[in-house]
Amino acid sequence: MSTDTPDAPSDDAPSRAELAARVDELEDALAEATSEDDTKKMSIIATKGTLDMAYPPLILASTAAAFGYEVTVFHTFWGLDILHEERSKNLKLSSVGNPNMPVPNAIAALPGMDRMTTKMMEKKIADNDTATIEELLETSLDMGVEFQACQMTIDLMDYDEADFYDGVTTGVGAATALQDMADADIQLLV
DSSP states (O other), rough: OOOOOOOOSSSSOOOOHHHOOOOOOOHHHHHHHHHHOOOOEEEEEEEOOOOHHHHHHHHHHHHHHHTTTTEEEEEOGGGGGGGGGGGGGGGOOOTTTTSSSSHHHHTTTTTTTHHHHHHHOOOOOOTTTOOOOHHHHHHHHTTTTTTEEHHHHHHHHTOGGGGGOTEEEEEEEEEHHHHHHHOOOOEEEO
């Protein structure tokens, strides 16, 4: 019979305490490696740059971010105007072709009507104390929403990347946008 006790460490074998610590380390590493990321993802494509079409992607993005979603908004064609510091302050509302406008199309087509309907909407936004485009953009950026500017459209429309809001990701291509949509739980085209 051996006089060694089972708890006594040999010269090169780890102690029970060391083994227990190592097991705890491995269990933690396994839990971290196998835990699923519960963060939901939303991908929005913004293609229009009118006053009425700037609000939906911004409202959806900021709301989703507030609920803990990881949000990406890919802006292409006229949607880039939303990300442009100066142009975003002068977005227009078209009165022609919008059946819900309180102006018949025959009158809406008259010169100056877009300016009038834009002013009416801007007044309604101000009277209702609705957030401006700039406020929604800044809030969304603060909440971690990633706003992406389509590189092909930047080149096509001759935009200067320095004119976009700080925090906007430029140089993004369609392949990146498609991959983002494929990875997202929710995909929207606005």
